Amino acid sequence: MRPVSGYHIREMRREDLDEVTALESACFSMPWKYKDFEEVLTNPDRFYLIAEVDNAAADASERILGGCMLTHIAGEGDISNVAVHEKYRSNGIASSLLSELIRLGEARYGIRAFTLEVRSRNIPARRLYEHHGFVSRGIRPHFYERPEDDAVIMWRA
Numbered sequence: 001m002r003p004v005s006g007y008h009i010r011e012m013r014r015e016d017l018d019e020v021t022a023l024e025s026a027c028f029s030m031p032w033k034y035k036d037f038e039e040v041l042t043n044p045d046r047f048y049l050i051a052e053v054d055n056a057a058a059d060a061s062e063r064i065l066g067g068c069m070l071t072h073i074a075g076e077g078d079i080s081n082v083a084v085h086e087k088y089r090s091n092g093i094a095s096s097l098l099s100e101l102i103r104l105g106e107a108r109y110g111i112r113a114f115t116l117e118v119r120s121r122n123i124p125a126r127r128l129y130e131h132h133g134f135v136s137r138g139i140r141p142h143f144y145e146r147p148e149d150d151a152v153i154m155w156r157a
Helices: 014-027 034-040 093-109 123-131
Strands: 007-011 046-053 064-073 076-084 114-119 135-144 149-156
Touching (some): 007 093, 014 034, 076 093, 114 135
Antiparallel strands (some): 046 064, 114 149, 135 149
C-alpha cells in the first residue's frame, strides 16, 4: 500500500479514457476496452466516477487512482467496474467512490436499490460492500473466468 495525500472524485471525461482503460487492464483479467468506456460518455443511463489525485499530491505515479461505474436499469442501480490501483488500496478510495456513486445514483435517477456482483473469494471487496449496506442475496456459479470463481450477488435497498 502506498499512502495518498489527496484526491477528489469526479465523473470521467474523454481525456480520461486511456488511463481508465489502463486501470481496468491492471485490475481485471477480462477488462473492458477503450470503446466500452467511450460509450459510457454518451449513455444517459450510465456514468463512471474516477478518483483523481490532487495537483498537490505528487507522491502518486498515476493521475487516476481508481474508478467505478453505475448503470441505471429500470429504476435500479447496477454497480460495476470498481477498481483501485493495487498500490493505492486500503486508503479508503474505493469506499469514497462507492459513497459518491450511490449518492449520485439517488440524486440523478431516484435510485433506491443498488446491486452488484463480486468474486466470492474477494473478501476485502465483500467487506467493503457490506460496510456500505450491501447484503448477499445469491450466487452465480462459475460467473468469472481467469480464474474461475462464483459471483456473489449483493443488494442494497
